[in-house]
Amino acid sequence: MSQPATGQAAAERRAVVRCAVCATPNRIDLAKLSQGPRCAKCHRPILLDRPVKATEADFDQSLQGTTVPVLVDFYADWCGPCHMMAPTLDDFAMRHAGAVLVLKLDTEASPAVASRFGIRGIPTLIVFGEGRERGRHVGVADLKTLETLTGVSAG
Secondary structure: OOOOOOOOOOOHHHHHHEOOOOOOEEEEEHHHHHHOOOOOOOOOOOOOOOOOEEEOOOOHHHOOOOOOOEEEEEEEOOOOOHHHHHHHHHHHHOOOOOOEEEEEEEOOOOOHHEEEEEOOOOOEEEEOOOOOOOOOOOEOOOHHHHHHHHHOOOO
């Protein structure tokens, strides 16, 4: 697992993630990720070693409540290049769990968010830091591109 790109102390690494089962927002201490975070309401595991689906309802809360870089994959289910990108995004999320929060946002299910960020082509990958856009890549990206975009090292 890589270190946070911002150089913050491990105790300050946190994320706000919606439970995939009950949709409850949860504040996760990323320094304790190895202990297996669970949802505060339904007690199901919250898995951050893979991309987490985001919606219009929880997108801003996740951006504002997360202290590590947030990589968002703006995608659509019908998009061939988005499907090609998925295994690389999964690998990236697994390698950098705790250092980067990886979100997936369906542009058809959340058109207001896609419009707000001027998404014109998909996949579009945007990295956020402290709630602000820090970088963008349009099209399929490899692992090295994702690491450069987010500022995390391969080590």
